[in-house]
Amino acid sequence: LSQVLEESTEQRHSRSVVNMDELLKVEDDLAGNLEKYKEQLSHRAETIRWGIHQMKEMLRKRKSFWNNPFITYSLIRHMQADWLMWQEYLKKPVGLEQLIFMQSRNLSMPREHDFMDAADGVTRMQGTYQLLASDIANGLLDRVQYNSSLAAIDCLELGRDMIHQNYLPSAEQWILAGIEAYDRPGSQMEMQLLRGPKRADLYNILGQVRAELENHDGAFEAYQMALKESPHDLEIYQEYHANEKGLLTSPEKRPDTFKKDEEDEAYVREQLPNCCSGRCEVPAKLRKLYCLYNCVTSPFLRLAPIKTEILSIDPFISLLHDMISPKESDLIRSSSKEHILPSNYYDGEVQALVVGSSRFSKSVWYKNSYSKATLKITERLGDATGLDMNHTEFFQVINYGLGGFFETHMDLKLSNKVRFQGNADRIATAIFYLSNVTQGGATFFPNLNITVFPKPGSALFWFNLDHKGNHQIETMHTGCPVIVGSKWVVSKFIKDNGQEFRRPCMDSKSNTEEFLSIEKLIF
Numbered sequence: 001l002s003q004v005l006e007e008s009t010e011q012r013h014s015r016s017v018v019n020m021d022e023l024l025k026v027e028d029d030l031a032g033n034l035e036k037y038k039e040q041l042s043h044r045a046e047t048i049r050w051g052i053h054q055m056k057e058m059l060r061k062r063k064s065f066w067n068n069p070f071i072t073y074s075l076i077r078h079m080q081a082d083w084l085m086w087q088e089y090l091k092k093p094v095g096l097e098q099l100i101f102m103q104s105r106n107l108s109m110p111r112e113h114d115f116m117d118a119a120d121g122v123t124r125m126q127g128t129y130q131l132l133a134s135d136i137a138n139g140l141l142d143r144v145q146y147n148s149s150l151a152a153i154d155c156l157e158l159g160r161d162m163i164h165q166n167y168l169p170s171a172e173q174w175i176l177a178g179i180e181a182y183d184r185p186g187s188q189m190e191m192q193l194l195r196g197p198k199r200a201d202l203y204n205i206l207g208q209v210r211a212e213l214e215n216h217d218g219a220f221e222a223y224q225m226a227l228k229e230s231p232h233d234l235e236i237y238q239e240y241h242a243n244e245k246g247l248l249t250s251p252e253k254r255p256d257t258f259k260k261d262e263e264d265e266a267y268v269r270e271q272l273p274n275c276c277s278g279r280c281e282v283p284a285k286l287r288k289l290y291c292l293y294n295c296v297t298s299p300f301l302r303l304a305p306i307k308t309e310i311l312s313i314d315p316f317i318s319l320l321h322d323m324i325s326p327k328e329s330d331l332i333r334s335s336s337k338e339h340i341l342p343s344n345y346y347d348g349e350v351q352a353l354v355v356g357s358s359r360f361s362k363s364v365w366y367k368n369s370y371s372k373a374t375l376k377i378t379e380r381l382g383d384a385t386g387l388d389m390n391h392t393e394f395f396q397v398i399n400y401g402l403g404g405f406f407e408t409h410m411d412l413k414l415s416n417k418v419r420f421q422g423n424a425d426r427i428a429t430a431i432f433y434l435s436n437v438t439q440g441g442a443t444f445f446p447n448l449n450i451t452v453f454p455k456p457g458s459a460l461f462w463f464n465l466d467h468k469g470n471h472q473i474e475t476m477h478t479g480c481p482v483i484v485g486s487k488w489v490v491s492k493f494i495k496d497n498g499q500e501f502r503r504p505c506m507d508s509k510s511n512t513e514e515f516l517s518i519e520k521l522i523f
């Protein structure tokens, strides 16, 4: 439990963009701190330059007037005292203050798991939207070209992450993208050359990956290139030599493994549905659906009907428009920033709440009465759905960052067996969209091929249970990875206990007079 608590209170920088401004502030402070170090160094260089100049001047004079007693005196004084002073001066460290400042910021710096989270975000995005490593590295994301790119070191680290997870074909593509990044203008900066990786390092790792993939030809070629870049590197030479021998002993090569294998590149494709991009065909039965003004589920709606799009009739899924104003969205987003923590979920295997890999986001729960904005949207949701908002769970404000997602799941908590013993479950779900997402981040129903892209102000609403109280398995859904942007949603789970008079249990849909819930629109 202590581990869970510790994990959930940690920053987990990659799981949301909410605290990105804090991170940018730390980066800004650190750069300022380094600048101070630079100034102190230049000041010191300036002092030394001045000192040398003075000494040379004096030396010239002393050489010409060496027999002058004053000169002799001053030389002795100088040699006895000034050089001691210089020793003290050189002993005085430069940058100690800046080092202490840097160390004081260590706690707010991203940790290794943040870095791994970020790498996971990129590969999840890559897999879901079927992106090529070289495209991502060049800023081409799911057919949209951005004015940004990854440096060789970023590609290499992603390649290493793939090696670590044993996804070698994908690793190969990332390393190739890294080699390509080297040839981009501006990439040969002194700092980059100093920090590495060197081109030879990239070719060397490429050789290792290809050898592992039993692509000996390719490995040999990579080592050759590595040696060309760094001819005196013994380690590379040994690898090269080993492969040369390997080639001689196994003449039957497998040239096809050397080919760029796009299938393998998107290795995580299976983990998430591949229609997050919304380009999949919608089933025929969903194509003829319609929109209408709802003025029936509450008397207030006669004055202010709610624009409602029916996305599916059975199970009932709808998109409700103008459900939350920009001002209310802003209020909820800004007030949640200080409370939001890495999202957790119940893991059946360990029987505990965990901050794990099924959800990459940050979130916080709020009562209906938390603020004016939550009170208002509670009321509006009650009006729009006809359900009793006294029987709901708290609102959950969620923010998704880089590659942020919510793995495919059902919102239900109980099995059919337990549900009918009087325990409350989630009869319906509403997801309010509080922001635009530049790219990606749809809510997707894989069993129906319905993809809903966040539109600020609208709310997605569906029933998780049918009229007899059974699971509606088709309502299984995914929060698709965000490609670019920040996704803000508020979810609301509506309990079944308490809705008996709004959405009564029924055997057939013929008896609908007493029906108050939103399905009244379609029956």
Ligand SMILES: O=C(O)CCC(=O)C(=O)O
Residues within 6 Å of the ligand: 398, 406, 411, 431, 441, 442, 443, 444, 477, 478, 479, 480, 489, 491
């Ligand atoms: O963020 C989304 O699109 C889905 C969120 C969700 O499924 C949930 O909160 O249960």
Ligand SMILES: [Fe+2]
Residues within 6 Å of the ligand: 409, 410, 411, 429, 477
């Ligand atoms: Fe959900």
